[in-house]
Amino acid sequence: MELLNVVAQQSPGELAAGLTAVGRGIVYGAAAIGPGIGIGIVVGNAITAMARQPEAAGMVRTTMFLGIAFTEALALFGFVLSFIVAG
Amino acid sequence: MTTAPSLGTPVTGPAPEVDIARDLARRALPIAPVAVVVCGLIWDVDGALSAAYAVVLVVANFLAAALLIARAARISATVLMAAVLGGYLLRLGVLTVAVVAVRDAGWVEIVPLGLTLVATHVGLLVWEARKVSVTLAFPGLKPGAGFGGNQRG
Numbered sequence: 001m002e003l004l005n006v007v008a009q010q011s012p013g014e015l016a017a018g019l020t021a022v023g024r025g026i027v028y029g030a031a032a033i034g035p036g037i038g039i040g041i042v043v044g045n046a047i048t049a050m051a052r053q054p055e056a057a058g059m060v061r062t063t064m065f066l067g068i069a070f071t072e073a074l075a076l077f078g079f080v081l082s083f084i085v086a087g
Numbered sequence: 088m089t090t091a092p093s094l095g096t097p098v099t100g101p102a103p104e105v106d107i108a109r110d111l112a113r114r115a116l117p118i119a120p121v122a123v124v125v126c127g128l129i130w131d132v133d134g135a136l137s138a139a140y141a142v143v144l145v146v147a148n149f150l151a152a153a154l155l156i157a158r159a160a161r162i163s164a165t166v167l168m169a170a171v172l173g174g175y176l177l178r179l180g181v182l183t184v185a186v187v188a189v190r191d192a193g194w195v196e197i198v199p200l201g202l203t204l205v206a207t208h209v210g211l212l213v214w215e216a217r218k219v220s221v222t223l224a225f226p227g228l229k230p231g232a233g234f235g236g237n238q239r240g
Binding site: 028035054057059065069073080084 | 098099100101102103104107108149152153156160164167168171172175176178179182183186190197198201202204205208209212215216219223
């Protein structure tokens with residue numbers, strides 16, 4: 001209730017700026033969660049593979065690095081989107 | 088009976104990440120002028136400077152990730168896992184700070200900066216993946232080497 005009173009006292013410009021900042025945070029945060037999980041899966045499985053087959057570590061690490069970088073691109077999409085859409 | 092390697096032991100062998108990151112940085116050299124010129128034509132000088140800044144950020148991001156992984160792998164597989172996930176957060180944080188710090192600068196156009204950031208990152212990776220996929224399948228084969236020694240790409 002108190003929060004609603006605070007919001008009601010803001011001018012429309014301030015309210016829009018505040019909501020934009022909140023929206024930006026939500027977009028970036030949500031976009032970073034998925035890649036975080038994805039990178040965890042990629043690295044976890046890569047380490048399992050290296051432990052099972054140490055002689056294939058070079059190949060596993062190569063694909064792991066590319067997998068990490070591709071997954072990270074999703075977070076970059078969210079990051080860029082949060083800046084571009086919010087203006 | 089063989090014993091399974093412990094997760095506390097270092098990951099042995101060469102560090103292919105560093106080679107890939109170096110390769111990506113080398114491939115960024117011909118891409119950077121194209122991005123700068125295209126963004127310069129559309130958004131003027133500010134766009135060109137923003138595109139150049141974005142390419143620098145992408146290359147630095149790749150190199151930082153590779154060095155972090157290579158160094159962590161020399162310690163142990165457990166540290167590798169922690170370094171990759173921690174490094175992801177750290178690099179995203181640094182990237183955010185690097186963009187937010189210049190966002191209000193006079194020479195920055197956020198649209199070309201963002202578009203170049205994403206396009207360069209994905210484009211370089213696709214380019215590199217094409218080479219890596221061939222070398223992983225046939226280690227002796229160099230991509231682009233056609234019959235009779237014709238080079239392309």
